[in-house]
Amino acid sequence: xxxxxxxxxxxxxxxxxxxxxxxxxxxxxxxxxxxxxxxxxxxxxxxxxxxxxxxxxxxxxxxxxxxxxxxxxxxxxxxxxxxxxxxxxxxxxxxxxxxxxxx
Amino acid sequence: xxxxxxxxxxxxxxxxxxxxxxxxxxxxxxxxxxxxxxxxxxxxxxxxxxxxxxxxxxxxxxxxxxxxxxxxxxxxxxxxxxxxxxxxxxxxxxxxxxxxxxxxxxxxxxxxxxxxxxxxxxxxxxxxxxxxxxxxxxxxxxxxxxxxxxxxxxxx
Numbered sequence: 001x002x003x004x005x006x007x008x009x010x011x012x013x014x015x016x017x018x019x020x021x022x023x024x025x026x027x028x029x030x031x032x033x034x035x036x037x038x039x040x041x042x043x044x045x046x047x048x049x050x051x052x053x054x055x056x057x058x059x060x061x062x063x064x065x066x067x068x069x070x071x072x073x074x075x076x077x078x079x080x081x082x083x084x085x086x087x088x089x090x091x092x093x094x095x096x097x098x099x100x101x102x103x
Numbered sequence: 104x105x106x107x108x109x110x111x112x113x114x115x116x117x118x119x120x121x122x123x124x125x126x127x128x129x130x131x132x133x134x135x136x137x138x139x140x141x142x143x144x145x146x147x148x149x150x151x152x153x154x155x156x157x158x159x160x161x162x163x164x165x166x167x168x169x170x171x172x173x174x175x176x177x178x179x180x181x182x183x184x185x186x187x188x189x190x191x192x193x194x195x196x197x198x199x200x201x202x203x204x205x206x207x208x209x210x211x212x213x214x215x216x217x218x219x220x221x222x223x224x225x226x227x228x229x230x231x232x233x234x235x236x237x238x239x240x241x242x243x244x245x246x247x248x249x250x251x252x253x254x255x256x257x258x259x
Contacts, residue, residue, distance in 0.1 A: 015218065028226070030204060045140045049217075056217035062145045064200055064208035064225050066181045072222030073211075 007100035009084045016078035016102050018049065020071045020086050028063040044069065047088040051075055051102075078102050141210065150201040150234065157197055157210070159236045159243035165190055168246045170235045176227060179252040185222045186235040193219035193239040202231035227252050 003023035009016050022044065029041025041063060049057040056075050080102050087097040144156035154160060167189040176182040186196050196219055199206040203226070211221045219237065227233070227250055234247040 026226075028204070051215065054215045056213065056215050057221075058212045058214075060140050060145070060210045062205055062208050064203050064205065064227075066224040066226055070222075070224050072185070072220075074218040074220045075216050076218055077216040 005098040009102040162243035162245035165244040188219035188237040190239040
């Protein structure tokens with residue numbers, strides 16, 4: 001299973017600013033390795049963010065997203081202690097879910 | 104609690120009750136259930152084709168759709184792009200990189216209090232226009248900006 005995500009959620013006024021760092025190669029399928037062989041595409045395709053179990057952001061990604069993706073989002077009406085859950089699924093069916101509390 | 108759930112699941116699977124239980128909200132789909140992935144749009148090789156696949160072919164300007172991206176990207180492998188839409192009832196934001204092999208890079212949908220605001224980091228293969236598309240009240244809007252790239256971002 002992939003390395004854990006780092007999730008930071010901080011209140012700024014009545015908006016929770018959520019920052020997520022995912023651990024993933026995000027291979028485009030265009031790169032050749034040292035032996036000259038093409039490295040197959042391996043990238044996160046879908047992701048979702050939930051606040052206290054309700055989906056707030058759902059995302060679809062392509063191979064142009066950088067390796068070890070970093071995302072920022074904002075959610076209004078959150079409060080300290082709320083649970084932020086982030087999930088992703090990649091093109092090979094690997095998946096990961098992590099959670100953190102809003103600070 | 105878990106033992107009860109497991110027994111119910113075992114029984115439910117055998118009798119085909121799973122669908123009913125899902126519908127009743129007793130079983131919750133796991134968070135990692137994949138959303139649909141818009142294959143047509145993500146595999147389009149041309150900026151306008153990809154924009155069209157999003158349904159946004161006739162997207163117009165809107166000063167309340169803003170994008171922040173560097174004029175010159177020092178590292179094409181990690182270009183920070185921030186898109187904010189202050190257009191009321193914005194439900195989604197998509198980001199495309201014209202000169203990349205597959206321009207559509209990301210698509211986000213917002214609900215339940217999420218602001219229409221997304222920060223991403225993209226690979227930009229060469230100097231390129233970056234386009235953001237927002238959907239609000241069923242209509243599309245777009246804005247774009249050129250990012251100059253000195254060291255290309257696709258590792259090639």
